[in-house]
Structure formats: C-alpha cells, structure tokens
Amino acid sequence: MVEVRNLVKEFNGFHALDGVDMSVKKGAIYGLVGPNGAGKSTLLRHLTGIYRQNGGTVKIAGEEVYENPKIKEKFAFIPDDIFYFMQADTMEMKRFYQGIYPKFDEKMFHRLIEYFPTIDPKKSIRSLSKGMQKQVAFWLSVCTRAELLILDEPVDGLDPVMRRQIWSIIMADVSEYDTTVIVSSHNLRELEDVCDHVGIMHKGKIMIERSLSDLQGSVCKIQVAFQAEMPKLPESFDVLHMSNTGRVYTLIVKGNPTEAKLQLEKMHPMLIDILPLTLEEIFIYELGGVDYEVKDILF
Amino acid sequence: MKSKTSCFNKTIFLKNITHFWPIWVMITLWNLFIMPFMIYNHSQRYKFITNLSEKEIMQDRLNDIMNIVDIYVNPIILFLFAVVAVMAVFSYLYHARSANMMHALPVTRKELFFTNYVSGLLFLIVPQIIGFLSGILVGAVCGYTSMNVMLTGLLFACGISFVFYSITVWVAMFTGQLLAVPVFAVILNFLYVGCKVLVRMLMSLISYGIPMEYVSGRLDVLSPLYYIANHVHLTYDYSGEYPVCTGLSGQKTVAIYALAAVVFVLAAYLIYRMRNLETAGSLISIPWIAPVFRWGAAFCGGSLLSVIFCSIMDFSSGKMIFVSALIGAIVFGAACFFVAQMFLEKGFRVFQKKRMLECGIFIAIFACMYIAIEFDLFGQERKLPDAADVEMACLDHVSTYGGSDEEMVEDILKLHSQIIDSKKEFEGYAADAYGNTSYLTIRYRLKDGSSLERAYKVPWEREMMNEPESVVCKVVDLATSPESYRKELFGVYDQEMKVTNCQIDLYDAQNEARDHVFSDEDADKIYQAILADLWEGNFKNCLLNGLFYDGEENDTYYNSVLIDVVGEKEVIPVYAYYHSRMPEGSKSTTANIGFDANCRNLIEALIETGAIQSEQDLVTISEWNQQNMDTEKAR
Numbered sequence: 063m064v065e066v067r068n069l070v071k072e073f074n075g076f077h078a079l080d081g082v083d084m085s086v087k088k089g090a091i092y093g094l095v096g097p098n099g100a101g102k103s104t105l106l107r108h109l110t111g112i113y114r115q116n117g118g119t120v121k122i123a124g125e126e127v128y129e130n131p132k133i134k135e136k137f138a139f140i141p142d143d144i145f146y147f148m149q150a151d152t153m154e155m156k157r158f159y160q161g162i163y164p165k166f167d168e169k170m171f172h173r174l175i176e177y178f179p180t181i182d183p184k185k186s187i188r189s190l191s192k193g194m195q196k197q198v199a200f201w202l203s204v205c206t207r208a209e210l211l212i213l214d215e216p217v218d219g220l221d222p223v224m225r226r227q228i229w230s231i232i233m234a235d236v237s238e239y240d241t242t243v244i245v246s247s248h249n250l251r252e253l254e255d256v257c258d259h260v261g262i263m264h265k266g267k268i269m270i271e272r273s274l275s276d277l278q279g280s281v282c283k284i285q286v287a288f289q290a291e292m293p294k295l296p297e298s299f300d301v302l303h304m305s306n307t308g309r310v311y312t313l314i315v316k317g318n319p320t321e322a323k324l325q326l327e328k329m330h331p332m333l334i335d336i337l338p339l340t341l342e343e344i345f346i347y348e349l350g351g352v353d354y355e356v357k358d359i360l361f
Numbered sequence: 362m363k364s365k366t367s368c369f370n371k372t373i374f375l376k377n378i379t380h381f382w383p384i385w386v387m388i389t390l391w392n393l394f395i396m397p398f399m400i401y402n403h404s405q406r407y408k409f410i411t412n413l414s415e416k417e418i419m420q421d422r423l424n425d426i427m428n429i430v431d432i433y434v435n436p437i438i439l440f441l442f443a444v445v446a447v448m449a450v451f452s453y454l455y456h457a458r459s460a461n462m463m464h465a466l467p468v469t470r471k472e473l474f475f476t477n478y479v480s481g482l483l484f485l486i487v488p489q490i491i492g493f494l495s496g497i498l499v500g501a502v503c504g505y506t507s508m509n510v511m512l513t514g515l516l517f518a519c520g521i522s523f524v525f526y527s528i529t530v531w532v533a534m535f536t537g538q539l540l541a542v543p544v545f546a547v548i549l550n551f552l553y554v555g556c557k558v559l560v561r562m563l564m565s566l567i568s569y570g571i572p573m574e575y576v577s578g579r580l581d582v583l584s585p586l587y588y589i590a591n592h593v594h595l596t597y598d599y600s601g602e603y604p605v606c607t608g609l610s611g612q613k614t615v616a617i618y619a620l621a622a623v624v625f626v627l628a629a630y631l632i633y634r635m636r637n638l639e640t641a642g643s644l645i646s647i648p649w650i651a652p653v654f655r656w657g658a659a660f661c662g663g664s665l666l667s668v669i670f671c672s673i674m675d676f677s678s679g680k681m682i683f684v685s686a687l688i689g690a691i692v693f694g695a696a697c698f699f700v701a702q703m704f705l706e707k708g709f710r711v712f713q714k715k716r717m718l719e720c721g722i723f724i725a726i727f728a729c730m731y732i733a734i735e736f737d738l739f740g741q742e743r744k745l746p747d748a749a750d751v752e753m754a755c756l757d758h759v760s761t762y763g764g765s766d767e768e769m770v771e772d773i774l775k776l777h778s779q780i781i782d783s784k785k786e787f788e789g790y791a792a793d794a795y796g797n798t799s800y801l802t803i804r805y806r807l808k809d810g811s812s813l814e815r816a817y818k819v820p821w822e823r824e825m826m827n828e829p830e831s832v833v834c835k836v837v838d839l840a841t842s843p844e845s846y847r848k849e850l851f852g853v854y855d856q857e858m859k860v861t862n863c864q865i866d867l868y869d870a871q872n873e874a875r876d877h878v879f880s881d882e883d884a885d886k887i888y889q890a891i892l893a894d895l896w897e898g899n900f901k902n903c904l905l906n907g908l909f910y911d912g913e914e915n916d917t918y919y920n921s922v923l924i925d926v927v928g929e930k931e932v933i934p935v936y937a938y939y940h941s942r943m944p945e946g947s948k949s950t951t952a953n954i955g956f957d958a959n960c961r962n963l964i965e966a967l968i969e970t971g972a973i974q975s976e977q978d979l980v981t982i983s984e985w986n987q988q989n990m991d992t993e994k995a996r
Contacts, residue, residue, distance in 0.1 A: 073639060110465040112638055134467035145462040147380055154379075161372025162466050 063088040063123060063210060063242045064109065070117035071104055071266075078104045080266035081118070086244055086259065088209075091236060093253035093274075094246040095345055096263030102246040103142060105263070106214050109244065110139040122210065135163060137210035138203035142218070144195055152183035152198050156205075165207035174201055177227060192219045200228050204235055211235075213245040217252065229256055254341040262345060278338055281347060282319035286311050286326055287333040296325055302347045314339070314347050368475040370468055377480035381449040385484040388442050392433070392492025396511070397499035399429045404503035419506075420605065426500070426507045427595055427606040430514035433492070434609065436521055436589045440550070442485055443525035444543045447533050450481035455539040460641040474633045478530060478626065485522040489515060513609055520615040521589060527622035527629070528585060534632040535650055537643040550586035557581075559664045565816075566671055567683045567735050569742045569784050572802060572816035585618060644704050651705055652719075658701035659723055663694025678792040683735045687728060694727045695720055743781055746805050746813055748774055755939040757802035758836060759907055762845045763939055776835050777803050780817050783832070791818045801836060804939060823909045841904045843896050850895075850952040852932035860884040861949070862925040865972055868980050872988050883970035888924060890966035891954060899959045906957075915982040922954045922963070957981070 064086040071079040079101050086092045094102050107113040108120050111127040111134055119126065122133050146155060160166040175183070178197050181190065187198055196219055203211060211232065217225045233256065235241045247253050253260070254274070261271040270277065281302065287310045295301065300316035310333070315322045319336045326334055339347070378385075403425040407418065432438075453459040463473065493515040497508055529546045536545055548555075557575070564571040582588050593611035632647060640646035645654055667689030674685045698720045702711040733739060754773040755763025763769060780787065780801075790796045799821035805813045825833040839845060851858060863884035864876050879887055894900060906917045926932075932950040956963050958976065967973045980988070 107461060107638075110461075112461045112464045114637060129469050131467040131469055131472075134465070139465040141458070141461055141465075143458050145456075145458040147376065149380070158372060158376055161375070162370075162468065 063090070064092075064244065065121040065124075066105070066109070066118070067121075068118040069105070069108060069115055069120060071101075071108065071113060072116045077266050079108070079115070082263075082266065082268055084261055084268055084271060086242060088242050089236065089240040090259050091243040091245065091257045092259045092261060093250075093257035093341075094244060094261050094263060095248075095250060095253065095341070096246075100263040101266040102263055103214055104266075106139070106141075106212055106244070106246060109212055110134075110137065135165070136208060137212055138163075138206045138208035139212045140196070140199045140203055140214065140216055142214045144199045146187040146195065146198075148188065149186055150188075151186055152181060152201070155187065155198070155202060156183075159202050159206060163206040163208075167205050167207050170207075171201070171205045174204065174231070177201075177231065193221060193224065196220055197224060197228070200231065204231055207239070208241065209239075210242045210244070213243065215247055216245060217247070217249070225252070232256075250342040250345055251340065257341075260341065274341065277341075277344055279319065281314065281316050281339050281344055282322065283337040283339050283343070284313045284315055284319075284322060284326065285333070285335045285337065286313065286331045288329070288331050293329050299325070314343070367469065368471055369479065370472045370476045373468065373473065373476045374480050377450055377477065381480075381484065384445055384449050385488060388446075388484060389488035389491055391438070391442075392488045393495060395429060395433045396492040396496030399432075400426070400496055400500050400505060401503055403429070404505070407504075422505055423507050423510070424606050426505055426510050427608075429496075430510055430517075430609065431595050433489075433514045434517040434521060434593060436525075436586060436593060439485075439518060439521045440525045440546075440586050443522055443529050444546050446481040446484045446526060447529040447546075448539060448542050449484075450477040451530070451533050451542075452539055454533075454636075454638075455537060455542075455641055457638075457641045460638045464638055470634055471630070474630050478629075481530070482523065482526055485526055486519055489518045489522065510608070517593065517609055517611075517615060520619050521593065524585060524589070524615070524618040524622045527625045531625040531629040531632070534629045534636060535645060535647055537640040537646040541644055547586075551584050553583035554581055554587045555584075556661065559661060559668075562668045563664050563686070563731075564734055564741065566668055567679075567686050567731065568737070569679070569788065570781070570815040570817050571741060572814055574802075574814065574816070576812060576814060578811075589614060589618065643707070654705065655698060655701045655719075656723060659694050659698035659720075660727065662697030662700070663690050663727060666693035666697070679788045683731070687731050687735075690727055690731055691724055695724055698723055742784070744813065745774060745777060745781070746807055750807050750809070751805050752808045753806040753939065755804050755935075756836065756839060757804065757936075757939075758799070758840060760840065760845070760849045761935040761939050762839045762842075762848075763804075772835075772839070773803060773805075776832065777815065779835075780819065780832060787817065787819055790820045797821050801832075806939075821909070823905075837905065837908060840908060841898075841901045843898055843900075846900055846904065847895055848935045850891075850954065851926060852928070852950060853935055853938045854928065854930050854933065856928045856930055858888070858926040858928045860888045860924060860926055863887050863922065865922050865967065866920055867973065867978065868919065868985070870988075871992065872980075872985060877972045879970060879972065883972075884924070886966050886970055887922060887963070888926070890962040891922070891924070891960075893962040894956070894960040897962070899961065899963075900956065902959050903955055903957045907955075917955050917957045917982050918979045919982050919985040920956075920979050922956070923951065924954065925949065925951050 064084065066082055066084040069079050069082040069084075070077065082101070082105055084105070094105070096102050104113065108115055109122070109127065111120075111130065114128055121127065123136060125133050127133050147158070150158075156166075156168075156171055160168065178201055181194055181197060181201075187195055190198070196216070200216070217228055220228060229252075232241075232243060236243060245253065245257070257274055259271070259273050260277055261268045263269065272280070292306070292311055298317075299322070301313050302316055303314040305312050323334060323336055407422075410418070413421065453463045464470075493511055496511055500506075500508070500511065528549070529542070532545045532549050533542045536542060554575070557578075561571070561575065562573060565573040577591075581591075589611070592614040593609065596607050596610045598605045598607045636646050645651045667686050670689035670693065671682055671686045674681075676682045676685060699711050699716070702716055703709055734741075737743060748767070748770055751770045751774070753763065753765040754770045755761050756773060756776075763773065780803075791798050797820070798818045800816060801819050802814065802816040804815075807813065819832050819836075821833060825831045826837060828834060847855065860881070863879040865879075866874050866876055868874055903917045906915050927949045929948075931948055934950075958964070964973075964976055964979070967979075968975065973979060
C-alpha cells in the first residue's frame with residue numbers, strides 16, 4: 063500500500079529525513095515510533111503529499127503521492143494539530159469534506175453521532191476543547207471512506223474512554239474495509255495493543271521495521287539465578303542490558319529466546335524464566351543501542 | 362460533488378464565499394455608498410437650484426457623475442480592497458496547520474491557486490458590478506443620463522482591481538507571513554520611486570548641484586500604485602468660461618498594466634508550485650529571495666538613515682557632510698543588514714561568520730557607491746546637455762526665466778558651466794556662516810523627452826552686481842529683462858489682452874487702506890502704461906529689490922496695481938510652461954504689479970485717471986513700515 067524509498071528531506075541544510083525506507087502492506091496497522099525530532103511528522107507529511115521531498119520516492123498504491131489527487135482521495139490524514147476553518151461547525155466541515163472526498167459516507171456520519179455524544183455539531187469547532195476537536199477529526203476522517211488512515215499522535219489529548227472508543231472505531235474500519243492505518247505515537251503501550259507492524263525512527267531514518275511478533279521474538283528478557291556468581295556468558299550472547307537483584311539477574315538479550323534459554327540451561331542455573339518484552343522496552347533497548355540519550359535516565 | 366475541471370474546485374470556492382463574507386459585504390457596501398447613494402444625494406440639491414439653465418444643469422449633473430466615478434476608481438481604495446482580498450483567500454498559506462490541512466486534501470496546487478484567485482477577484486469585481494448597476498438604476502430615477510461615464514468607471518475599477526489584486530497575489534507567494542503581505546505589497550508598489558527618491562536624497566546631500574526634487578521618468582511605471590494614482594484622473598477642458606470635466610484619463614495605462622497583471626498571475630502560480638509548505642510562518646518563502654531582501658533592506662535602510670543622520674548633524678561643509686553620510690551608511694547599512702537577517706531567521710542569533718563576511722562585502726560595495734558619488738565618478742556633477750539636444754532651458758529663482766531660442770539656451774548653458782567650474786568657491790561660500798547665498802535651479806527639457814535639473818546654492822550679494830561676469834549679475838540680467846517680467850505677469854504668450862478689471866490699493870496717513878477701482882477706459886490706460894514701463898525697463902529697480910533683501914530700506918511702493926486680463930489664447934504661467942510638457946491654463950489671469958518711482962508712465966496714468974493727485978499719494982515700503990512703527994509707538 064505504501065512504499066517509501068530513500069526519502070530525503072532537508073531543512074536549511076539539516077537532514078530531517080535521511081534516506082527513509084518504509085513499506086506498509088494493505089490492511090496493516092503500522093505504528094511509527096521514535097524519539098522527539100526523529101522525523102515522524104515530517105515523514106507523515108511526505109506520505110500525505112504536503113511536503114515535497116529533496117530525494118527518493120513516496121508511493122501509495124504504486125503511484126507518487128505529491129500533487130496526485132487521485133491518490134490523495136484514498137487516504138485521510140489526522141495531524142497532531144488539527145486545523146478547522148474559522149467559525150466552522152461540524153456540519154459545515156462535513157459539507158466541506160463531502161465536497162472534497164468523493165466517497166464521503168453521509169449515512170455513516172449520521173450513524174456515528176451516537177459515538178460522540180459530547181459534540182454539538184452546530185457549535186464552532188474552534189470553541190471545542192482539543193480532545194473534542196480531535197474527535198471531530200476522527201468522525202470526519204472515518205466518513206471519507208479512506209483506504210488509508212494516516213494518524214499523527216491521534217489520541218493525544220483524549221480521555222481514556224474516548225481513546226478506547228476511537229480505537230474501536232478504527233479497528234472496526236480495518237476489519238470491515240481492510241483499511242490500512244499508519245499511526246505515529248509516543249504511547250507505545252497503546253500501539254502495542256493495536257499495531258501489527260512497527261517502524262522505529264531515529265535521526266531521520268527508520269532503524270527497524272518489522273511485524274510486532276517478529277520484533278518481540280528477536281529480543282527477550284531473561285531472568286536467571288545461579289548458585290554462585292554469574293558465570294561468563296558465551297560470546298554469541300548479545301546482551302543489550304543486564305541488571306541484578308541479589309542472585310537474580312535480568313538480561314535483555316537480542317536473538318532467539320529459545321536458543322538463548324538452551325545455552326543458559328547448559329550453565330545449570332537455579333532459576334531461568336523467559337519474559338516477553340513490551341514495545342516500550344524494545345524501543346528503549348533498541349535506541350539505547352544507538353546511544354539514545356534517555357537510556358541512562360530510564361534505567 | 363468534486364468539480365471535474367482541474368483548475369477550479371467548487372467546494373473550496375463556496376468555502377471562501379461563506380467564510381470571507383465580511384470582506385465582500387464590506388466592499389459591496391462601499392460601492393453602494395459611492396454609486397447609488399452618492400448619486401441620490403447629489404440629485405437632491407437640484408430641488409433647490411432654480412437659477413441654472415437646462416444646459417447648465419446637464420453639465421452639473423455630468424460633473425456630479427464624474428466626481429463620483431473619480432472616487433469609485435480611486436486607486437488607493439481599490440488597492441486596499443485588493444490586499445484584504447488576497448490576505449483572506451490565501452490566508453491558509455501562512456500557518457503550518459492550515460497549509461498542511463489544505464495540501465493534504467485531494468486537490469492539486471493548481472486547483473487551490475486558481476480557485477482561491479478567482480474567489481478573491483470576485484470579491485472585488487462583483488461588488489463593483491452591483492454598485493454600477495444600482496448606480497445606473499438610481500441615476501435613471503434621479504434624472505442622470507451619463508451612463509457611459511459610469512460604464513467607463515466600471516471598466517476602470519475592474520481593470521485597476523485586477524491589476525492590484527494580481528500583483529498582490531504575486532507578492533503574497535514570496536512570503537510565509539500573513540502580515541508581511543500588505544507590507545510587501547506597499548513596498549513593491551513604491552519600491553522603484555522610493556529607491557529613486559532615496560538615491561536622489563543621497564545625491565543631493567553629497568553631490569554638487571543635484572536637487573532633491575523628484576523628477577518623473579518612464580520607469581516610474583515600475584511602481585504601479587504610484588503610477589496609476591498619477592495617471593488615472595479626471596481631465597478638464599479649460600477652453601470655456603469655466604473648466605468642464607471631459608472624462609477619465611489613463612485607459613492605456615490601465616490596459617497595459619492589466620496585460621502585465623496576467624503575467625503576474627502566471628508567475629504567481631509558478632511560484633506557488635515551487636513553494637515549500639514548511640516555509641509557512643517564515644518571512645520569505647522562496648530561498649533565493651532572502652539575500653535580495655537582506656541587501657535591499659540594508660541598502661534602503663542604510664541610505665535613509667544615513668541621510669537622516671546627516672540632517673541631524675547639520676554640517677555645512679561639503680567634506681563633513683560626506684564623511685558623516687559615509688559613517689552613517691556603514692553603521693546603519695550593517696545594522697539594517699542584520700536586522701533583516703533577524704527577521705529572516707526569526708531570532709537574534711545572526712552574527713555567524715558567513716553573514717559577517719556577506720555584510721562586509723555589502724558594506725564595501727555600499728561605501729564604494731558613496732565614494733563614487735562624492736568624487737563624481739558617475740559624472741553627474743559635470744553633466745551638461747549638448748545645446749543641440751535642448752528643447753528648452755530655464756532658471757528658477759524668484760520666478761522662472763528661460764526660453765527655447767538658441768541664444769537663451771546657450772546663455773543658460775554657459776551660466777551652468779560657470780557654476781560647475783565654481784564648485785569649490787561656491788561650496789566654501791555656502792559653508793561660511795556669514796556669506797549670503799541663494800538657491801538657483803537650472804532646468805533643461807531635452808528633445809528626447811527627458812529632462813535634466815540641477816540646483817545650486819550660489820553666493821548672492823548686491824555688491825557682486827559690480828562684476829559683470831559674476832553669476833549673480835548674469836541671473837539678475839535675465840530676471841530683470843522686460844521679456845522675463847512680461848512672461849511673469851501675463852503668461853508665456855506675447856498677445857493682445859483685454860483688461861476686465863483694474864484697481865489700486867491706496868493708503869492714508871494712518872496706513873488705512875482703500876481700493877480705487879478704474880473704469881474700463883481708465884483700466885486700459887493703466888494697462889498700456891504698465892506695458893510702456895515694462896518695455897522701457899522701468900521695473901528693473903523694483904525687481905532688484907525683490908531679488909536682494911536690503912533690510913528696511915526699500916523704495917518700492919507699498920501700493921500695487923491689481924489687473925485682471927483676458928487673452929485670445931490661453932494664459933500659461935511661466936512655471937507651468939517650463940515645468941510641464943503640456944501645460945494647461947485658462948484665458949484669464951490676474952497680475953499683482955508692484956512699482957516704484959522709476960515707473961513714470963504708470964504714475965502719470967494714475968494721476969491722469971484721478972486715482973492719485975500726485976506721486977506723494979503713494980507710499981513706499983520703507984515709509985509704510987516707518988508709519989506702522991510710529992503708530993505702534995504712539996499707542
């Protein structure tokens with residue numbers, strides 16, 4: 063569905079995107095994670111045809127996005143800070159979207175009213191709270207019948223109930239219409255619940271792009287305890303991090319968890335346990351490997 | 362439904378109409394006020410007019426419409442409306458949020474640009490059409506028949522609006538700041554004339570003989586608002602008893618600008634296509650414009666502030682003026698350079714090595730320009746036209762003296778050359794606190810249509826009259842010649858004139874004034890006597906008193922003869938004749954003639970007509986002043 067190859071964007075000599083490669087399959091929910099300033103929003107603005115790249119290609123459904131309304135009809139974009147016309151209410155924005163997006167589903171719009179009970183469709187959107195404005199954005203975007211939803215920090219500012227509601231609308235859309243979703247967020251726990259693919263960005267590049275299950279299978283947390291001191295680990299062991307509480311050691315190991323367990327068992331531990339890593343932990347450990355600055359604060 | 366056409370999007374168009382309604386409502390109200398309301402208002406006064414003939418009323422009504430149309434096509438108002446319209450319809454470009462939202466929609470930049478362009482243009486044109494149609498309707502009801510004038514007005518208003526709107530759209534594409542749009546639009550509309558004035562001010566300050574006065578040129582067309590404001594106006598026919606408005610001038614100007622505006626629109630679209638949306642919020646949105654902005658701001662700001670600095674310092678020596686101007690240029694030029702950079706960077710951290718170097722290069726070039734002006738490397742000080750190229754030459758002093766005959770042109774050229782050669786002497790004299798000086802302007806109208814003007818501060822003392830080759834002597838000879846004075850009194854054409862009114866002010870012993878009005882027959886005698894004195898050169902002493910101020914001693918009479926004359930041809934004042942290529946004037950004029958005891962013919966005529974009994978009835982300026990002082994003391 064989305065293919066980005068060697069995407070480069072320069073702002074006054076600064077490389078905000080430095081050769082980004084990304085591919086998102088149809089129907090996938092792709093989580094784009096990365097520290098502040100990694101280039102996530104810039105990448106999304108290229109995916110939506112807002113920015114013109116200095117190099118590389120951005121294709122959706124096999125065609126370049128920039129200045130291509132045919133392709134732009136296929137996606138809806140909810141940016142971090144949403145814009146509504148001055149004085150416009152939800153009904154007016156609906157009419158606008160209806161005029162712009164040929165597949166806009168008016169019936170769906172009216173059906174979804176019950177999901178947003180706090181929003182008065184005749185009230186100026188700019189006078190609503192940030193969270194409510196975001197709800198309006200979801201409401202309208204879902205009704206465009208887009209094949210691809212591009213969401214930048216989508217649930218930021220929403221209360222927990224509304225977050226869950228929004229995600230359930232999106233998930234229903236994905237399952238019913240095979241919609242592809244690209245979502246950038248700092249809330250990794252939330253992404254972990256909804257994403258099936260993850261791309262980790264750092265310094266204008268996508269460092270890792272895998273399915274969540276692959277990612278979770280490639281790094282694991284092992285808790286191990288020995289009678290005496292911790293024996294010397296084999297050379298092949300790629301330990302990202304190690305800490306201990308008494309005799310119990312916690313190792314974050316890169317590689318296949320089963321193989322790691324087998325090797326450790328040869329050292330006759332008193333206790334060995336393999337625990338899955340959360341997305342947040344993977345993010346931290348992976349970026350810790352490239353000298354990400356918050357590593358030391360977190361541990 | 363989405364529009365099928367690729368240049369226009371109905372939804373965006375409707376959004377513009379519904380969201381920016383205050384703008385088009387405001388413009389419509391203005392047009393309704395100007396056209397139907399003012400027509401109705403003017404028409405009401407005819408209810409109270411009973412003493413005019415049908416023809417005169419018709420002419421008055423035409424003048425009403427002309428004056429209304431003149432406001433209707435006022436370029437400044439049309440420019441303001443155009444700027445507001447551009448700011449509204451392209452406002453989405455100036456905030457990252459709105460720019461991102463609009464460009465993420467499934468519309469091309471072409472659709473966005475042309476839809477917004479058309480929306481804004483209609484905000485201007487439709488209200489004008491509404492104003493015109495309602496004006497026609499109200500005009501017809503109120504008895505106005507000059508519909509063609511209103512139609513002309515509509516075409517002018519639409520044309521001018523199109524020009525200003527298109528140019529402002531073009532300007533708007535270069536910036537990412539909404540408030541910079543009106544600022545840049547005003548700057549662009551006055552950029553050429555503004556720079557010309559600046560350079561002129563600078564040259565007049567540090568160069569010898571360059572006047573400050575603005576001289577219009579063909580390239581003024583590069584400042585559209587200035588040019589249109591000066592070329593689109595009502596024209597009058599002065600041949601009748603009173604001036605009659607004949608129509609609006611400047612059709613060609615508006616038509617040519619409208620053609621140029623089409624190019625501006627296309628250029629604006631191309632820039633819009635090139636524009637990177639991440640520049641929303643930046644002062645300049647097109648990278649290669651940034652150095653132009655920096656250098657332009659440094660040049661204009663540096664020049665202006667250096668001129669102001671010099672004016673504050675108020676040096677009289679030429680060298681000191683130059684040094685202070687140069688220091689001002691360097692300091693203020695550099696300051697403006699970095700201030701401009703601060704605007705570009707939206708911060709104060711602009712003193713990087715690269716910018717310092719660039720600023721150094723600018724300052725070096727800027728200083729070189731000043732030095733070149735001071736040392737006349739452009740040859741502006743020594744510039745003298747070839748006699749064969751001169752159509753007319755004149756001197757402006759107390760009045761304007763000159764002509765187009767070969768002898769006069771040669772004389773003025775020689776005088777000019779003498780003044781140029783006396784640069785050191787004259788500048789030294791001007792710097793001397795005790796030396797009397799006077800401003801003298803020399804002006805040539807050249808056969809190629811251009812003009813050359815120089816202004817000098819020349820030493821001006823009555824004693825210098827003793828040196829026949831002195832500049833003072835030559836100017837005085839020219840100023841006091843009978844022909845010069847005749848032109849000053851009765852216009853440039855030497856023609857038979859009929860006196861319509863003549864009077865003299867007379868004073869009693871207490872300086873109380875009374876007017877003596879002459880009969881037609883006596884008025885003619887007075888006129889003939891004035892002409893006789895004029896050709897005999899009897900006014901020379903009186904004119905000299907006007908040219909030199911000698912304190913309280915002045916033997917010119919305080920009495921003066923006021924004479925109204927009508928000629929066969931137009932009476933064109935000397936100043937207008939020498940300063941305008943196509944001067945206009947009426948057939949009548951009034952001359953206020955001062956005289957002294959040398960004007961024997963006039964004094965005899967005054968006695969003969971009974972205005973005075975003897976010369977004793979006339980009072981000199983010195984006597985009048987003395988009498989006044991005595992009266993004051995007595996009180």
